């Protein structure tokens with residue numbers, strides 16, 4: 001008999017505003033360019049509007065233009081170095097170990113695999129440099145191409161709000177290598193991470209397509225907001241909940257015993273026994289899954 005393979009739980013995170021309080025460019029890159037976040041993003045938004053351009057492409061170009069104008073060196077290792085300065089919401093640093101222990105504790109000795117993924121419109125190079133990078137099985141985010149001297153000269157990958165969903169399908173189908181074609185048909189029973197084994201974490205409107213895809217397919221989505229949020233942010237989360245784009249929302253407080261910790265563990269205590277039940281049923285059927 002072929003072993004039951006759909007034993008993987010995937011927790012998929014947006015990055016900025018979800019794991020980290022600020023946009024990652026605020027930690028290091030923008031200060032090194034001598035520009036305040038307000039001025040930088042104000043300029044990006046104005047240019048985006050004036051040219052009817054994609055905001056992500058505009059921000060990537062503006063960063064390079066500013067660096068050239070100010071003769072500040074940016075290369076892959078500089079971005080990674082800036083990534084080391086990224087700060088996280090409370091409890092994030094030990095979240096991955098704690099949640100891993102929790103999943104083991106409810107797995108009844110079965111082999112349940114817990115994986116964490118990042119799908120972000122931030123910069124992959126910076127996330128690779130952050131102190132938690134080793135916890136992520138894959139990091140899908142915007143990337144630069146570099147010239148022979150190591151200078152970034154063109155966007156190599158742009159992960160927008162809608163293109164984020166491509167990476168959810170990659171996780172779902174287990175086709176993680178971006179060089180592999182993703183759109184071939186794959187029956188649900190062959191997919192590595194069934195949708196209802198997936199939990200998506202996001203903080204804002206740019207996560208709506210991802211939340212919608214995960215929820216529409218029977219998976220789980222959670223919205224988080226800053227613990228010291230203003231009314232507007234809470235209202236945005238309430239709208240997501242009312243539209244059933246998320247299962248629930250709460251403050252981005254990842255500490256043991258917080259609302260988020262409690263609710264995520266509650267969600268896992270639905271997902272893990274469901275996997276164990278499916279495994280037991282699968283093992284009773286000599287022909288494999290239905």
Ligand SMILES: [Mg+2]
Nearest residue numbers: 014016017203
């Ligand atoms: Mg975000």
